Amino acid sequence: MILDGKTPDGPLAEKWTAYRSTMPLVAPNNKRRIEIIVVGTGLAGASAAATLGELGYKVKCFTFHDSPRRAHSIAAQGGINAAKNYQNDGDSIYRLFYDTIKGGDYRSRESNVHRLAEASTHIIDQCVAQGVPFAREYGGLLANRSFGGVQVSRTFYARGQTGQQLLLGAYQALARQISLGAVTMYNRHEMLDVVTIDGKARGIIARNLRTGKLERHAAHCVVLATGGYGNVYYLSTNAMGSNVSAAWRAVRRGALMANPCYTQIHPTCIPVSGAYQSKLTLMSESLRNDGRVWVPKKKEDLQKILDGSLSPVSIPEDDRDYYLERRYPAFGNLVPRDVASRAAKQACDEGFGVNKSGLAVYLDFASAIQRYGKSEAHSQGLHNPSEQDIIKLGEEVVRAKYGNLFEMYEKITGEDPYKSPMKIYPAVHYTMGGLWVDYNLETNIPGLFALGECNFSDHGANRLGASALMQGLADGYFVIPYTIGNFLSKEIRTPAISTDDPAFAAAEEDTRNRIQRLMSVNGKQTVEQFHRRLGLIMWDYCGMSRNAQGLQEGRKKIQELRAEFWSDVRVPGSADEFNPELEKAARVADFLELGEMMMEDALNREESCGGHFREEHQTEDGEAKRNDADFTYVAAWEWKDGADSELHKEPLEFENVELKTRSYK
Amino acid sequence: MKLNLKVWRQANGQGKGKFESYNVDADEHMSFLEMLDVLNQQLIEAGDDPVAFEHDCREGICGACSMVINGRPHGPNAGTTTCQLHMRFFKDGDTIHIEPFRADAFPVIKDLVVDRSAFDRIIESGGYISVNTGQAQDANAIPVEKEQASEAFDAATCIGCGACVAACPNASAMLFVSAKVSHLALMPQGQVEHDKRVQSMVNQMDLEGFGNCSNTYACEAECPKEISADNIARLNRSYLISSLTSD
Numbered sequence: 066m067i068l069d070g071k072t073p074d075g076p077l078a079e080k081w082t083a084y085r086s087t088m089p090l091v092a093p094n095n096k097r098r099i100e101i102i103v104v105g106t107g108l109a110g111a112s113a114a115a116t117l118g119e120l121g122y123k124v125k126c127f128t129f130h131d132s133p134r135r136a137h138s139i140a141a142q143g144g145i146n147a148a149k150n151y152q153n154d155g156d157s158i159y160r161l162f163y164d165t166i167k168g169g170d171y172r173s174r175e176s177n178v179h180r181l182a183e184a185s186t187h188i189i190d191q192c193v194a195q196g197v198p199f200a201r202e203y204g205g206l207l208a209n210r211s212f213g214g215v216q217v218s219r220t221f222y223a224r225g226q227t228g229q230q231l232l233l234g235a236y237q238a239l240a241r242q243i244s245l246g247a248v249t250m251y252n253r254h255e256m257l258d259v260v261t262i263d264g265k266a267r268g269i270i271a272r273n274l275r276t277g278k279l280e281r282h283a284a285h286c287v288v289l290a291t292g293g294y295g296n297v298y299y300l301s302t303n304a305m306g307s308n309v310s311a312a313w314r315a316v317r318r319g320a321l322m323a324n325p326c327y328t329q330i331h332p333t334c335i336p337v338s339g340a341y342q343s344k345l346t347l348m349s350e351s352l353r354n355d356g357r358v359w360v361p362k363k364k365e366d367l368q369k370i371l372d373g374s375l376s377p378v379s380i381p382e383d384d385r386d387y388y389l390e391r392r393y394p395a396f397g398n399l400v401p402r403d404v405a406s407r408a409a410k411q412a413c414d415e416g417f418g419v420n421k422s423g424l425a426v427y428l429d430f431a432s433a434i435q436r437y438g439k440s441e442a443h444s445q446g447l448h449n450p451s452e453q454d455i456i457k458l459g460e461e462v463v464r465a466k467y468g469n470l471f472e473m474y475e476k477i478t479g480e481d482p483y484k485s486p487m488k489i490y491p492a493v494h495y496t497m498g499g500l501w502v503d504y505n506l507e508t509n510i511p512g513l514f515a516l517g518e519c520n521f522s523d524h525g526a527n528r529l530g531a532s533a534l535m536q537g538l539a540d541g542y543f544v545i546p547y548t549i550g551n552f553l554s555k556e557i558r559t560p561a562i563s564t565d566d567p568a569f570a571a572a573e574e575d576t577r578n579r580i581q582r583l584m585s586v587n588g589k590q591t592v593e594q595f596h597r598r599l600g601l602i603m604w605d606y607c608g609m610s611r612n613a614q615g616l617q618e619g620r621k622k623i624q625e626l627r628a629e630f631w632s633d634v635r636v637p638g639s640a641d642e643f644n645p646e647l648e649k650a651a652r653v654a655d656f657l658e659l660g661e662m663m664m665e666d667a668l669n670r671e672e673s674c675g676g677h678f679r680e681e682h683q684t685e686d687g688e689a690k691r692n693d694a695d696f697t698y699v700a701a702w703e704w705k706d707g708a709d710s711e712l713h714k715e716p717l718e719f720e721n722v723e724l725k726t727r728s729y730k
Numbered sequence: 731m732k733l734n735l736k737v738w739r740q741a742n743g744q745g746k747g748k749f750e751s752y753n754v755d756a757d758e759h760m761s762f763l764e765m766l767d768v769l770n771q772q773l774i775e776a777g778d779d780p781v782a783f784e785h786d787c788r789e790g791i792c793g794a795c796s797m798v799i800n801g802r803p804h805g806p807n808a809g810t811t812t813c814q815l816h817m818r819f820f821k822d823g824d825t826i827h828i829e830p831f832r833a834d835a836f837p838v839i840k841d842l843v844v845d846r847s848a849f850d851r852i853i854e855s856g857g858y859i860s861v862n863t864g865q866a867q868d869a870n871a872i873p874v875e876k877e878q879a880s881e882a883f884d885a886a887t888c889i890g891c892g893a894c895v896a897a898c899p900n901a902s903a904m905l906f907v908s909a910k911v912s913h914l915a916l917m918p919q920g921q922v923e924h925d926k927r928v929q930s931m932v933n934q935m936d937l938e939g940f941g942n943c944s945n946t947y948a949c950e951a952e953c954p955k956e957i958s959a960d961n962i963a964r965l966n967r968s969y970l971i972s973s974l975t976s977d
Contacts, residue, residue: 194866198883205873237858244854
């Protein structure tokens with residue numbers, strides 16, 4: 066299979082404008098007849114469905130949630146990047162493009178990333194017009210903060226709830242189109258298969274989760290915006306319901322999965338507290354603007370901390386190892402996520418972990434509280450403030466910036482992060498891999514599109530902070546509304562697709578059989594038990610660091626677990642009713658296949674890049690070592706049920722950026 | 731810690747429900763939902779039907795969790811969703827009553843799961859700013875006073891969980907509606923459609939069968955995002971003014 070990324074010709078900065086201005090359009094009278102299915106209502110799905118509705122298409126939108134407002138985009142905390150250069154600190158579209166390419170360790174497509182940077186500025190305009198209450202300065206203009214991996218302040222934010230506010234903006238735009246009749250909304254519907262007719266995606270099979278009934282929905286094309294697959298690890302910062310099933314069903318119908326091993330392990334999450342744990346909670350990367358990461362230098366101090374006889378607050382500065390500041394002086398605590406996570410793992414592997422499990426490091430705000438306190442005292446005209454005043458004023462500033470995050474930390478751990486440092490550890494957060502798409506965001510199945518975290522396109526091997534929201538909204542508001550015309554302009558003579566087509570009957574039958582198979586195993590172990598075991602295998606063998614032997618072993622373990630699942634899983638209840646356990650079972654069944662493909666991809670990629678760290682490929686001081694000569698390509702995998710997946714390569718061509726060793730030193 | 735749970739079980743919207751009693755062994759570091767996970771694993775292993783409850787992000791922001799714990803929506807802690815409530819706030823030997831949000835406008839689907847789509851329909855009736863993608867001017871073209879943006883944010887932080895309705899003796903949705911109206915009214919971009927928005931959202935709220943507000947402020951006390959009842963006063967003022975000025 067030849068993978069054509071369909072990158073337009075011309076100079077990088079002009080590609081998108083030229084392409085957009087010359088691509089075929091669909092006339093308004095035809096748009097009214099053309100139907101589009103959008104699956105998922107996160108930032109990408111909701112913004113796409115709303116915008117396609119505004120353009121005049123007939124849109125049907127699906128979510129497994131009870132309301133489109135609940136998609137997991139809502140939980141994004143820190144912010145959204147845009148190359149506005151409002152801070153006059155040297156930002157530009159090119160710089161955002163360059164930072165993203167470098168941050169992704171030179172494993173993404175130049176053309177897509179540049180388009181993303183171009184769209185970024187329009188996103189902020191659009192969101193402000195929708196009434197998104199971004200943080201502002203006293204002069205009434207928009208505030209910015211900085212994020213990992215960059216040296217400018219280009220992140221727009223709404224306290225620690227940026228994802229929520231952006232999603233509500235997109236949800237409200239979607240609600241408006243629903244009220245106008247342009248979008249028909251299907252809540253509590255889960256897509257269980259994609260239907261192809263003559264090789265084109267023409268509809269989906271969805272299960273009505275309230276009744277259990279299988280439904281056929283037809284359209285001229287299908288857009289998937291169904292998020293990432295981090296829950297393959299069981300423990301992640303994803304929501305409990307986040308899953309790979311929509312994308313995986315597409316893979317089972319021939320779509321390619323690109324770079325599935327690229328997983329982002331986020332450095333600042335609340336550590337695991339026990340075996341019952343159901344999910345992990347992120348502490349926003351924005352905290353690294355002001356928080357300093359450290360572990361004790363002396364083992365005897367560590368011992369005293371663990372037995373409770375010493376508080377970390379009383380360890381003198383000289384006895385603390387601020388290892389990020391030491392190892393990466395240029396970026397300090399603001400190194401990219403993959404670098405920060407590996408450094409935390411190394412500190413803990415060396416035995417300096419600061420909790421009982423040995424898997425935690427400190428994130429300390431004491432210096433920031435001092436710094437802000439002094440500056441605030443100065444601006445209030447207090448010339449000789451007491452230590453107490455400084456701390457009080459400093460805490461107020463920190464509270465205004467991160468209050469909700471500190472509260473969340475205290476709720477979960479029972480510890481007050483104003484008084485003693487937070488304990489954090491890396492956790493699975495985001496998946497850069499996803500369905501392979503070309504420049505039009507179209508998969509290798511014509512008429513099947515993938516947006517947002519669901520596709521692989523923009524973040525390479527590592528995503529920079531505050532870029533997920535940017536990509537979701539760029540794809541939904543500003544890319545797909547244009548590029549979908551390339552496909553649909555050739556479909557204006559296609560009448561409404563009928564669900565009576567034999568392809569729908571066959572797909573529905575397949576789905577019914579699969580559900581029946583799950584219900585009839587009637588084994589002894591719960592879905593949850595299998596999911597936890599899968600998660601452990603993934604974390605141990607395909608987590609923060611990987612090696613060939615482990616990946617081979619891990620792959621074998623997944624195959625065994627999958628066989629066990631299909632002979633011993635217990636799904637209570639029936640298929641014809643509201644049955645959350647059945648929903649979970651179908652999702653875990655898909656994770657059990659995806660996990661194997663991730664191992665295959667990780668095994669194939671004989672280099673370390675971004676979130677993918679192969680122990681065999683590192684420098685003397687433990688940094689990732691890329692192999693540009695052999696691996697500057699997108700690995701797009703074709704699932705072959707029961708055999709090795711087949712690898713298809715899309716070479717990555719860099720015409721504008723010189724490939725360099727990524728250094729944050 | 732050993733707990734006795736009295737959980738509302740109801741097979742579907744048509745059936746009658748009742749409390750069932752279960753014993754669970756929990757850990758004080760668990761979240762409330764993790765404690766229910768433990769219960770469900772027990773039930774499945776014993777061949778019984780697990781308790782259906784709504785949940786997703788488990789970090790207090792998606793608004794999916796919807797249960798009443800010992801008579802209080804989202805349980806005993808102020809400003810906390812059920813998923814963020816931890817078991818260290820309960821004692822060994824406690825009996826805990828768990829039931830769904832109760833309101834005519836939120837019919838039960840199963841056990842603790844209710845249908846809150848009425849909230850979506852209220853937003854669809856006008857809880858937005860009518861701007862198409864691409865129509866926006868530069869984001870910094872209209873300055874917004876910092877304090878005002880912050881107040882708008884405080885209202886916009888509503889997670890649409892419905893605890894306000896469950897807490898209200900009249901099952902009124904005034905806090906939910908007023909939070910959205912206030913968020914948009916406090917931003918200059920939202921003012922153009924303000925009068926029309928207030929009228930249609932209140933109208934839709936009434937159509938959905940929510941009760942009237944009688945100023946008990948239970949909604950404010952139980953709101954996990956601590957949204958202020960001042961928003962209700964703003965909505966009332968706006969409703970009156972827009973009623974007088976519209977034709």
